[in-house]
Amino acid sequence: xxxxxxxxxxxxxxxxxxxxxxxxxxxxxxxxxxxxxxxxxxxxxxxxxxxxxxxxxxxxxxxxxxxxxxxxxxxxxxxxxxxxxxxxxxxxxxxxxxxxxxxxxxxxxxxxxxxxxxxxxxxxxxxxxxxxxxxxxxxxxxxxxxxxxxxxxxxxxxxxxxxxxxxxxxxxxxxxxxxxxxxxxxxxxxxxxxxxxxxxxxxxxxxxxxxxxxxxxxxxxxxxxxxxxxxxxxxxxxxxxxxxxxxxxxxxxxxxxxxxxxxxxxxxxxxxxx
Amino acid sequence: xxxxxxxxxxxxxxxxxxxxxxxxxxxxxxxxxxxxxxxxxxxxxxxxxxxxxxxxxxxxxxxxxxxxxxxxxxxxxxxxxxxxxxxxxxxxxxxxxxxxxxxxxxxxxxxxxxxxxxxxxxxxxxxxxxxxxxxxxxxxxxxxxxxxxxxxxxxxxxxxxxxxxxxxxxxxxxxxxxxxxxxxxxxxxxxxxxxxxxxxxxxxxxxxxxxxxxxxxxxxxxxxxxxxxxxxxxxxxxxxxxxxxxxxxx
Numbered sequence: 001x002x003x004x005x006x007x008x009x010x011x012x013x014x015x016x017x018x019x020x021x022x023x024x025x026x027x028x029x030x031x032x033x034x035x036x037x038x039x040x041x042x043x044x045x046x047x048x049x050x051x052x053x054x055x056x057x058x059x060x061x062x063x064x065x066x067x068x069x070x071x072x073x074x075x076x077x078x079x080x081x082x083x084x085x086x087x088x089x090x091x092x093x094x095x096x097x098x099x100x101x102x103x104x105x106x107x108x109x110x111x112x113x114x115x116x117x118x119x120x121x122x123x124x125x126x127x128x129x130x131x132x133x134x135x136x137x138x139x140x141x142x143x144x145x146x147x148x149x150x151x152x153x154x155x156x157x158x159x160x161x162x163x164x165x166x167x168x169x170x171x172x173x174x175x176x177x178x179x180x181x182x183x184x185x186x187x188x189x190x191x192x193x194x195x196x197x198x199x200x201x202x203x204x205x206x207x208x209x210x211x212x213x214x215x216x217x218x219x220x221x222x223x224x225x226x227x228x229x230x231x232x233x234x235x236x237x238x239x240x241x242x243x244x245x246x247x248x249x250x251x252x253x254x255x256x257x258x259x260x261x262x263x264x265x266x267x268x269x270x271x272x273x274x
Numbered sequence: 275x276x277x278x279x280x281x282x283x284x285x286x287x288x289x290x291x292x293x294x295x296x297x298x299x300x301x302x303x304x305x306x307x308x309x310x311x312x313x314x315x316x317x318x319x320x321x322x323x324x325x326x327x328x329x330x331x332x333x334x335x336x337x338x339x340x341x342x343x344x345x346x347x348x349x350x351x352x353x354x355x356x357x358x359x360x361x362x363x364x365x366x367x368x369x370x371x372x373x374x375x376x377x378x379x380x381x382x383x384x385x386x387x388x389x390x391x392x393x394x395x396x397x398x399x400x401x402x403x404x405x406x407x408x409x410x411x412x413x414x415x416x417x418x419x420x421x422x423x424x425x426x427x428x429x430x431x432x433x434x435x436x437x438x439x440x441x442x443x444x445x446x447x448x449x450x451x452x453x454x455x456x457x458x459x460x461x462x463x464x465x466x467x468x469x470x471x472x473x474x475x476x477x478x479x480x481x482x483x484x485x486x487x488x489x490x491x492x493x494x495x496x497x498x499x500x501x502x503x504x505x506x507x508x509x510x511x512x513x514x515x516x517x518x519x520x521x522x523x524x
Contacts, residue, residue: 066424084430091428097421101443111429114439 011042011198012063012166017072018223019058031223033058035072038217038226040166040198045189047201047209049255050219051266056202057094059224060170063200064091076166090164090197094171098143098154105130105139108157115162129157132191149180153187160191167192169201173208181205182240185212193236206259210251211242218258221265228258308489316494317501326479326495333464333476334502336392340399341460345453347400348407352452355408356415372405377463381470395472399463403456410452414445454510461503 018034033055040046050056061067063074065085074081076089085091098107108129112122130136133153143151152172159167169188173181185208192199203209209216210232218228232251234242242248290310296302297309308316320326355362377398384394418441426436442449468477476499483492 061424064428066427085428087430089428091424093421093424095419095421097419097425099422099425099440099443101446114429114431114435 008041010039011077012040013075014038014063015073017059017062017069017074019055019062019067020070033224036224036226040200042198043196044214045192045199045201045212046215046217047203047213048217048219049203049206049209049259050224051221051259051263052204053222053266054219054262055222055224056219057170060091060168060200060202064089064168066091088165090159090162090167092155092159092167092169092172094174096143096148096151098151100143103140103142104135104146104154107143107154108161111158111162125161129161133157133187149176149184152176152184156188156191160195163195165197167197167199169199171203174204181208182243186239188212189239206252206255207248210248210255211238211240216251216255218255221262227262230254304489305487308493312490313493313497316490317497320491320494320498326476329475329479330498332392332474333468336396336464336475337399337460340396340464341403341456344400344403344407344456344460348404348452348456349411349449352408352411353415356412369405369409377401378466378470381467385471390471395464395467395475398467399460402459402463406455406459407452410448410455411445414448415441417448418444450514454507457506457510458503465499
């Protein structure tokens with residue numbers, strides 16, 4: 001299976017997308033992704049899981065317009081994505097992307113100021129985001145004075161104040177401990193409900209994908225293709241208390257059953273490459 | 275005041291005090307060194323009389339010209355090499371081995387080229403400082419994380435805005451290191467060049483006093499040079515601590 005269909009209004013549509021990185025220094029080109037098809041419905045929360053190096057982040061960057069596909073097309077809100085991040089798309093990266101020379105408040109306001117939003121509106125949105133993300137007491141702190149989780153909250157807040165209609169998250173909780181991940185997941189779900197944005201989460205944590213998402217797409221080892229799409233069936237007002245629900249274990253187990261072979265393949269490919 | 279600062283001050287005071295005792299008890303003869311207290315008094319005398327004002331102004335002027343030109347040229351060359359990776363690959367080994375070359379051997383050539391005036395001294399200060407600035411500018415640009423550059427693209431910032439709002443602020447910590455080194459190198463270059471062949475400047479006056487066994491003038495001038503250098507470094511350090519170190523507290 002390499003085609004995943006959404007249930008309702010299409011918001012972002014990926015059709016036949018492939019990414020091949022040209023070989024450098026006489027090496028062979030690397031076929032990293034695809035071809036993949038994916039339709040994200042407006043307002044849904046979709047996660048993508050897959051073995052390391054399967055092209056999950058490449059898919060996200062292509063969807064964000066940060067890198068071009070080698071083949072295939074992308075459409076966001078009925079307009080093709082080409083060479084630039086479309087208006088209405090927000091991205092949160094795995095790495096710390098908070099600007100270290102700016103305070104938390106200045107970081108959150110950064111995108112709004114660049115977009116020429118009126119000063120009063122910037123202040124209003126930033127104050128709201130500071131409160132929403134529990135950062136009000138740290139507004140004048142610098143990222144280096146915060147924990148990893150708080151820094152990631154700054155990045156999420158900075159993305160959300162732009163009121164994106166499509167939020168792309170590339171393993172945003174990858175560097176956090178399990179408890180913080182669960183709490184951050186709750187915050188993300190709350191923000192998703194409040195904003196009504198479409199969310200695409202790239203993660204390697206199966207339980208996280210199973211808990212947070214409406215649907216979870218499972219990718220194969222490189223070149224990444226979609227193997228399965230798992231519908232979780234959770235209500236919109238879900239949170240981390242779902243860890244007590246036996247269905248969560250069943251969903252994670254199904255994801256793992258699809259991924260085990262692929263992960264072994266990815267490991268053997270990785271070892272062979274060493 | 276921090277404990278480490280207190281200890282450091284005590285160590286310096288102890289060394290100066292020890293030197294004072296050694297000089298006063300003639301363990302170190304006056305012909306070799308005068309007591310530190312006399313150096314300070316001599317410095318006060320020199321400053322009050324104003325005999326050396328023209329030399330102080332000449333040296334500081336030369337250092338300033340060498341420093342500012344090294345900062346401007348070093349930054350621009352660093353930025354240019356960053357955007358021209360092929361040229362950088364050619365130049366990189368030369369930059370890496372630059373400080374193995376004793377720049378002062380070019381002094382006679384510089385006199386032939388620039389004349390017997392202040393410009394060879396400025397050129398030596400510039401040549402010593404500029405590479406520190408180039409290397410640290412490159413280092414700063416190299417260390418801008420990809421995630422920040424991608425963030426700039428997410429906010430649809432163009433090349434100029436990305437440079438001024440993301441790359442430069444991010445690289446500032448390293449560029450500032452280059453600036454600090456450039457200050458030290460331009461001081462060393464100019465004063466040492468004044469030692470070799472010059473008719474004015476602090477280096478020349480120190481050398482002149484040395485050749486004429488005028489310890490009462492030479493040591494106060496040495497203290498003046500150390501004091502000026504320390505003062506500039508302290509100002510830069512304070513500025514760095516206030517504005518830059520908060521970026522790397524953890």
